[in-house]
Amino acid sequence: MTPQQDTVPAVRERQDTVLSVRDLTVSFTGARGPVTAAEGISFDLARGEVLGLVGESGSGKSTVGLAAMGLHDPSRTTVSGTVEVVGTDVVGAAEAELKALRGARIAMVFQDALASLSPFHTVADQLGEAYRLHHKDASRDRVRARALEMLERVGIAGARARDYPHQFSGGMRQRVMIAMALINHPDVLIADEPTTALDARVQRQVLDLLAELQREFGTAVVLVTHDVDMVAAATDRMLVMREGHMVETGPTHRVLTAPDHPYTRALIGAAPSLKTVPGSRLPTVDVPEPKSRTTARARPDEAGPSLAEVSDLRVEFGGRRTLLGRRREPTRAVRGVSLRLAEGETLGLVGESGSGKSTTARVLAGLQRPSGGTVRFDGRDIARAADDTALRRELSREVQLVFQDPYASLNPRRTVEEIVTTPLRVHTDMSRRERRDRAAELLTQVGLSADQLPRYPHEFSGGQRQRIGIARALAPRPRLIIADEPVSALDVSVQAQVLNLLMDLRDELGLSLLFVSHDLAVVRHLCDRVAVLHHGEIVETGTRDDVFERPQEAYTKELLAARL
Structure with a gap:
């Protein structure tokens, strides 16, 4: 891949340069021969400057960061070119020299x-x-x-x-x-996805701290990330990578407002923001767009038929006596939560880590026993489902989950066919041939193909694995899907693909969705109504427009203000 001539200008020499990378190429030894992870990377970093190294998983951006630290294993890695840290070339340097350099002149913060x-x-x-x-x-x-x-x-x-x-x-x-x-x-700090796993408010705090210390110490920073909003908020220049190559570089404002390369434009457009038109299709990278919906979806009436409802829900953990006979105070994960999900509605459950949103979702799925309150699904009391095998099995046909981690949620020893047909073996009397036909139909529905049924999870990308998880959830034809942070582990373009897929499936199948997330932009894009949790309590609930455009509670306003 050759960058456009006007897209990657010549790297210029500067007197205050503390990191200079020239024609960096990194190759790993694989079972099928060498694999080039980064090729022909060149840039300069001045003292006090912040460079955003942007790209999706597998683009080579972390490889460049590790090369700058001299952390690649020489027995399995070939590194060529030059990487000068304050005049010292890391490439080919002795281990003793690298140890003296790391921590003193260049340091790294990992994800x-x-x-x-x-x-x-x-x-x-x-x-x-x-x-x-x-x-x-x-x-x-x-x-x-x-x-x-x-x-x-x-x-x-x-x-x-x-x-x-x-x-x-x-x-x-x-x-x-x-x-x-x-x-x-140190003169140079490499920050490799330093806030990816953090909530929006904590992200903001960490980035503000990093910027403050960077200015105080005059440290130059390479911010490695796939988050376009973070790059916009925290960097002076950015370098976009794809499949190990540079595709575009320049001042951050210029690249974000007038990108030259089609990939950069697609990457920027794929990230939902609080300004993105809710419910619109998100642009994707190198993925053919499915046919557009012919009719606009009407937002469900809040007063319509109720599918799921919790009232004064309380969940406590612990509280038992210790070996010395002392009583431990219980942890109150959920404190009097009341909410309602209508037929065909998408409800966003928003909150930071520890707010109780995943616990509430697990109660609705029948996986967590509540300590108090009422829990109903389609008029039935399901509060005891976690302790009642028959009720849990009955509920699991109508309520299915899509989990956060597409790598951990699929059994690596089972084929895609076995994974997708598992709910069918439990809930139906279909023959093996009928189950296989249903699995083939589901894979096609989520944008994969029937010929992928014999393959194993490790043969798929993260986004494809999440599609398999969605296909598994759809198998028994549920009425409610609970999606617990289903796109937080994905790159922005893959995230866009999965969000578009969820919107299409919701509209085509008439599904109800409980969407659990700490990403406000994603929730605003997808959901009809929003409930905001804080320390186990709902502090605000309302329509998407009410919560995002006319928030009433101080905590909601704080969350929105913290969004990068």
Whole structure:
């Protein structure tokens, strides 16, 4: 893939350059020969500048970040070109030289902070170790003081210094990672999807903190992400990658408002925002658009027939006595939630992590026993479904779930045919031939093909796996689908494909949808009504337009303001 001549200008030399990449190519040794993950990448990064490295999964953007740190395994990876960090070429450098460079001149913040931090050491010890590696003469008191200073600098009280990573929230763990990366004031910081797993409000807090520290220390930042909104909010320049190649680069404002390359335009258009026309089809990348719907969908009347309803729902966890006989206070995950879902309606359940939205969804699916309140589906009391096998089986035919992680939710040892036909074996007396025909029909319906039935999940992309999960949910012809964060793990263009598919299936089959998400733009695009949860309570509910255009509650306004 050759970038357009006017799309990727020549990289210019600058006196304040702290990271210079020239013709970087990275290849991995695979079972079928070498695989090139990045090819011909060139850019400069000036001191204090923020560059957005943008692309979908598999585009090579993380490969470039790891190459800048010299983290590729030389026994399985071939790296050519030059990557100069403040004058030192990382490519071909000795391990001792790389160790001296990492943490002191260039540092990295990874996506999964919990996996990146040691579960066996306190956060103060881990920060202190990062400082001690480059200040071997520092006294123990100086190391500890420096660790506490950085914790305070990222907004974590010194009293938490002796806590372990699992005792922190996701946002606080990411703050610890940022403190560790910046404790030695490096010249370059590589931030690889640093907020992907975080809620909108926490995302905003982490990005604001990163920007503040970056300005204070004069650090240059490479922000690796697939989130176009994040790039718009946080970067000076951006470089768009696709299939290991550069397709476009330039000032962020220029690229986002007047992109030259068709792929860049498609990537920008595929991301729903609070300004996107609700219910409209989202542009997709390299995927033929299904035929447009011939009739506009009428929004269901809120006063129409009720399909599912919860009243004063309460869910508590724990509260048992310890071995010493002490009574533990229960965790109140859901506190008096009342909501109603009409026939054919799409209800968005919005909230941050820990707000109780997934717990509420599990109760409606019959997977979680409520501690109190009433739960009805089609007029039937289903509160005891989690403890009643017969009732749970009856309910599961009419209520199906689509899960967040398309990689973990499919059995890797079963073929697509076995996965999709499982509900049919449970709920119908179809013959094997009839089940196979139904599975072929469902794959076609979700945009795959019948000849993919014998394949296994690992042979599909993330978006294709999510389509298989949707096909499985549709198999028993349910009346309600509960989608729990079904697109949060997907790239924006794949997300657009799945959202378009859900809208089409909802309209064609007359499905009701309970859509659980922390992504406000996605909820606004898809849902008829919205319920906002905070600490286990519904703080606001109403039509899509009421909640997003005329919010009444302070928390709702705060969520909307935090959206990048």
